[in-house]
Amino acid sequence: MSEVTAPYEPGTPCWIDLMAPDQQAALDFYRDLLGWQGEVGPEEFGGYSVCALKGKPVAGIMKSMAMGDQPAPPPTWTTYFSSANADATQAAISANGGTVISPAMDVGALGRMLVAADPQGAVFGVWQPLEFPGAQIVNEPGALVWNQLSTTDPKAAGVFYQAALGLEAAPIPEMPEFTGLMVKGRPIGGVQGMENLPDGVPPHWLVNFAVDDTDSTVDALVRAGGSVMAPAFDMEKVGRMAVLQDPQGAFFAVVAQSTPAAS
Structure with missing residues (x-):
């Protein structure tokens, strides 16, 4: 098992998640394909599901939802990079031609996150870990x-x-x-x-x-x-x-x- 026990170095991909119109169907699909276990999460976190492999978190799945008068985003996997300070990273993204899509915000006591796009338009996330460091299994089948x-x-x-x-x-x-x-x-x-x-x-x-x-x-x-x-x-x-x-x-x-x- 390639279990992650040390903190992720800043800049390292530490988490991934999927937005899908049908969250339960996505949970079922990746359970069957990659062996994950997960269920729709608590309402306070928008039903966000943390999927596990061998009992360790490996990815998230959430229901895609429209924001204001904008349509719901297309089904997409997002890569999150670890950061020691999400606000400082957000400032660096903006200062270097990137676009902040969802500004830095707290996710309970788990961490602080943001979503941005680079100058060419590729979307990525940033995760500042607090209680939740990120994926705890990587580099093995299913992860x-x-x-x-x-x-x-x-x-x-x-x-x-x-x-x-x-x-x-x-x-x-x-x-x-x-x-x-x-x-x-x-x-x-x-x-x-x-x-x-x-x-x-x-x-x-x-x-x-x-x-x-x-x-x-x-x-x-x-x-x-x-x-x-x-x-x-x-x-x-x-x-x-x-x-x-x-x-x-x-x-x-x-x-x-x-x-x-x-x-």
Whole structure:
């Protein structure tokens, strides 16, 4: 078990959550696909569900709701980066060309959060932990293993995330042909251009889940009403991957790793 017991370094992806029109259907889908357990949460937190793997929190699922006269947002997975001070991070985001979508706010005694978009439009979250540090299992089947940024301007994105979150854009040591985003020299995510993506796809962060078998996971997703965006393929030094869409429209990827990831 790749259990997280130490605090996340600032800038490290520490949590992910999904907004979906049908929260219960999403809970059921990811329970069957990834082995999570979760239920609709208390009303005081908007019914937010903390999903667990082997009894440890790994992701959140909430019902998407309209805000004011705006329509409900589309089904989306959001990556949250750990911060020692959400308000200072919010100021850095604004000062470097980002857009604050939901300003920093307290989530009970659990932590302080905000949601923003980088200058190219990719949406991400920030989490300042108090009582809740974030995901307690990562880098094993059923849990988050990687976060990938697709952007129209990788160089500018690297500059932004360094200024706003303290990340460094640099070649990944084991795969120098790929650019990683680093925390103290450790890759915590990747960044790539959008040349190979279909027209109309906006800049975005893609969550990647580890699985035991990519092909069987894809088969299960299709049987459950999901869609395959990029069929299973082998990626040298990484493993067998596929990019998928759940039945309500949220995108994510799965990978059966060729070598276990560092926790």
